[in-house]
Amino acid sequence: VSSTNGASADLGRGSSDARDESLDARAEAAEQSEVIDRLISTVSHELRTPLSVIVGYAELLGARDDEETRREAPIRIKEAAERLSSVVENILTVSSLDSGSLFLELVPVDLEDAVAETIARFEREEIGHSFASHSMSPEGWPVVTADPVELGRILANLVSNACKYSPGGGEIVVRADRQDGSAVVSVSDEGLGIREEEQERVFERVSRLDAPVQRGTRGSGLGLYITRALVELHGGSIWVESEPGRGSTFTFTVPLASEPA
Amino acid sequence: MTGRRVLIVDDDATLRQLLRLTLPAEDYRIFEAEDGQKALELVDHFEPDLVLLDWKMPNRSGEEVLAELKAFHPRLPVIVLTAGIQARHRMVADSLGADVFLTKPFSPLELLACIEQLLGTPAETGSAPSSARP
Numbered sequence: 001v002s003s004t005n006g007a008s009a010d011l012g013r014g015s016s017d018a019r020d021e022s023l024d025a026r027a028e029a030a031e032q033s034e035v036i037d038r039l040i041s042t043v044s045h046e047l048r049t050p051l052s053v054i055v056g057y058a059e060l061l062g063a064r065d066d067e068e069t070r071r072e073a074p075i076r077i078k079e080a081a082e083r084l085s086s087v088v089e090n091i092l093t094v095s096s097l098d099s100g101s102l103f104l105e106l107v108p109v110d111l112e113d114a115v116a117e118t119i120a121r122f123e124r125e126e127i128g129h130s131f132a133s134h135s136m137s138p139e140g141w142p143v144v145t146a147d148p149v150e151l152g153r154i155l156a157n158l159v160s161n162a163c164k165y166s167p168g169g170g171e172i173v174v175r176a177d178r179q180d181g182s183a184v185v186s187v188s189d190e191g192l193g194i195r196e197e198e199q200e201r202v203f204e205r206v207s208r209l210d211a212p213v214q215r216g217t218r219g220s221g222l223g224l225y226i227t228r229a230l231v232e233l234h235g236g237s238i239w240v241e242s243e244p245g246r247g248s249t250f251t252f253t254v255p256l257a258s259e260p261a
Numbered sequence: 262m263t264g265r266r267v268l269i270v271d272d273d274a275t276l277r278q279l280l281r282l283t284l285p286a287e288d289y290r291i292f293e294a295e296d297g298q299k300a301l302e303l304v305d306h307f308e309p310d311l312v313l314l315d316w317k318m319p320n321r322s323g324e325e326v327l328a329e330l331k332a333f334h335p336r337l338p339v340i341v342l343t344a345g346i347q348a349r350h351r352m353v354a355d356s357l358g359a360d361v362f363l364t365k366p367f368s369p370l371e372l373l374a375c376i377e378q379l380l381g382t383p384a385e386t387g388s389a390p391s392s393a394r395p
Binding site for chain 1: 273275276278279282283317344345346347364365366367368369370
């Protein structure tokens with residue numbers, strides 16, 4: 001959460017320039033406070049919903065003896081706890097990104113291994129989607145300079161997003177290529193797609209798209225904001241191409257590991 | 262067995278399931294809607310005795326649904342469940358005539374007591390529906 005101090009720094013100066021500046025600053029502060037309101041409202045919703053499931057099922061489990069409650073409660077409590085923990089982790093990540101206290105440990109990472117590891121995880125969890133990965137470069141899969149944990153998080157966020165926004169299933173494909181000293185990695189789905197006017201907004205903090213695309217999906221709305229920040233910390237960039245009804249492709253770049261001389 | 266008819270409106274499937282399990286199957290017939298639009302369609306088909314209504318939903322918010330329910334079915338009791346924290350929501354829900362306003366996380370047993378208070382306990386009403394609408 002960025003600070004809004006400075007909003008009133010120009011108050012009291014006589015010149016009209018200063019008045020304009022102070023009006024701008026106030027408008028900016030108002031906008032900032034609206035963003036914060038929206039963030040708090042989304043985060044509150046995303047924390048309290050799984051919390052309700054945990055508290056509710058725990059209480060029912062203590063009070064009831066029917067077979068369905070006994071069977072469902074432990075499963076739902078575990079799922080909700082995992083959902084809660086991922087929201088909390090996202091909030092902590094945003095906070096460390098904002099305060100500049102997230103530091104990367106850059107090492108050479110084999111992109112093929114990183115992608116395979118991510119896909120293996122989602123193949124276990126996601127029924128209804130199929131996964132594939134291809135290297136588009138004649139030289140094969142590249143080795144990149146990255147923090148392995150954060151690169152894994154970038155890939156997982158994009159694959160998770162692809163699954164979330166293709167509720168009808170379909171194939172999710174990860175491709176890698178090389179261009180100008182960078183690896184170019186894309187994640188494509190065959191899902192709902194994103195309208196052109198909304199494509200810019202998807203990387204904003206708390207930007208989950210309006211209904212009906214949002215329908216049935218869940219999340220803190222922080223995932224793509226975090227993904228972009230992590231990509232940029234690595235010195236890369238990220239963008240999206242999409243057509244409503246045909247799916248989306250998110251592409252990011254990450255520097256290639258320098259070849260040994 | 263007929264039982265009292267309750268419409269559960271929430272966009273989160275896990276929460277709908279929790280609400281369904283909260284209401285004993287021998288006493289209640291449950292209908293579910295995953296958004297506001299569907300809720301308004303189902304109300305006319307199933308004529309519920311009570312509605313459990315989430316506040317933040319796609320395709321017509323809880324606020325819109327509550328306003329329409331109270332306009333066309335003024336005697337139908339509505340319990341609002343919200344994960345938000347804004348006091349403004351409660352004021353809006355109260356002004357639109359919400360019978361009960363609960364904040365998530367809620368206690369299922371307290372919710373059940375609340376429903377029984379609004380509809381009468383199963384023992385009082387037997388299996389006769391519509392006890393809340395004389």
